[in-house]
Amino acid sequence: MSEDRGVAALLRLMAWMSPAFPVGGFSYSGGLEKAVEDGRARDAAALHGWVETLLCHGSLWNDAVFLAHAWRSSKDGVALSEAADLGRALAGSAERYRETVLLGDAFIAAAGAWPHAVLELLPKEAPYPVATGAVAAGHGVPLRETIAAFLHAGVSQIVSAGIRLGVAGQKDGVAILAASEGVIAEVAARAVQSTLDDLGSATIIADTAAMRHETQGTRLFRS
Incomplete structure (x- = not known):
């Protein structure tokens, strides 16, 4: 029975982090589009550096911290509401605010296919990592695996944006994903032990x- 629950948790995590899950992550570049226009991200090497910087020191790291906190607070509606407030307040731009809120709302709506009481505890306009962490905990998905999958999905989204912006090819993108595995695992391990501090x-x-x-004038992405 325990093995069956583990497989069910894995399948749900794979579904939630799949590019086909209807959250609309493909619409966002997180500022990469502007960096490409400015000449700061010119090729696959620069794209790889951009990804690893966000993982270790930027928005992806902060998202992992929020996810871990929400996972541990999944039964506490007040704590989830406070985390959501802080997540929205720390959004560094209007586009980043809309991105995390719209992705969070879309994730909660789609996750309703797997009914659970945690969905009722999440506040409206919950940032994406807060929603993901709380729902994953509610369904018994382990924290480290959830963070790793979330970060991998975030990296994949950025790499996909880079490919569409013409700074890398498909083969380059796969190479970046492969090279990022160790960093993702390391950041996930750190985030498991993290607090909001x-x-x-x-x-x-x-x-x-x-x-x-x-x-920016001509744009492909919403952020």
């Missing part, structure tokens, strides 16, 4: 690119 970033160029994208 570990929130913070040192990615000024990425953060300002996300802000400046709001006034």
Whole structure:
């Protein structure tokens, strides 16, 4: 029986992090589009560096911290509401705010296919990592695996954006995903032990690119 539950948890995690899950993550570049226009991300090597910087020091790290906190707080509606408030407040730009809120709302709506009481505890406009962490915990999906899958999905989204923006090819994208496995595993292990006190970033160029994208002329992405 325990093995059956483990397989069920894995299947749900795979479904939730699948590109086919209807959250609309393909619509966002997280500021990468502006960095490409500015010439800061010119090729596959730069795209790889961009991904690893966000993982270790930027928005993906902060998302992992929020996810871990929400996972541990999945039965506490007040704690989830406070985490959602903090997540929205720390969004570095209007586009980043809309991205995390819209992805979170879409995730909660789609996750309703697997009914669970945790969905009622989540506040409206819950940031994406808060929603993901709480739902995963409710369904008994282990924390480290959830964080790793979430980060892998985030990296995949950025790599896909880079391919569509023409700075890397499909083969380059696969190579970046392969090379990022160790970093994803390391960041996931750190995030499991994290608290909200570990929130913070040192990615000024990425953060300002996300802000400046709001006034970019021709755009493929919503962020």
